[in-house]
Amino acid sequence: MAVRSRLAVASTGWRHLARIGADCLLAARQEENPGKADGLRHAAAQMLLWAFGESPLHGPLAAEILSAPDLPLTECSRTALAAVAGLWRIPGSSGVSGEGGLAYFERLAARRDTPALANFLAGRIAQDPAGLFWREKALALALFCR
Numbered sequence: 001m002a003v004r005s006r007l008a009v010a011s012t013g014w015r016h017l018a019r020i021g022a023d024c025l026l027a028a029r030q031e032e033n034p035g036k037a038d039g040l041r042h043a044a045a046q047m048l049l050w051a052f053g054e055s056p057l058h059g060p061l062a063a064e065i066l067s068a069p070d071l072p073l074t075e076c077s078r079t080a081l082a083a084v085a086g087l088w089r090i091p092g093s094s095g096v097s098g099e100g101g102l103a104y105f106e107r108l109a110a111r112r113d114t115p116a117l118a119n120f121l122a123g124r125i126a127q128d129p130a131g132l133f134w135r136e137k138a139l140a141l142a143l144f145c146r
Helices: 002-010 014-030 036-055 059-067 074-089 102-111 116-125 135-144
Strands: none
Touching: 014 036, 014 059, 036 059, 059 074, 102 116, 116 135
């Protein structure tokens, strides 16, 4: 699907915007006209940063954006993306099970137990204050809970 068609469908949602950015970057890499290719690279960077703005704590997205060396990103953007990519880590399965791990979180989420989820996330964040994985989950809970 062409970039214009994707934008006509929607202009929100980090996955959708990231796909548009990826399409722009692919088009730039295939474009023979250097001026058009440069414009497409800039459009790709803007779309990908827009996607990142929709999910600013999502480390995998930040890492994916950084993995494209031909994107014209500012040093400030690269630094921010690298910080998020470096601080987002899935909790390991190092013996943390029962009421302390990811499986427990998923059970709470499946039950839509908002108070228990909030308490659980507060505890995880307290244990790993620099980690962004649980903070991203807490942000989503804050945005989407009733």
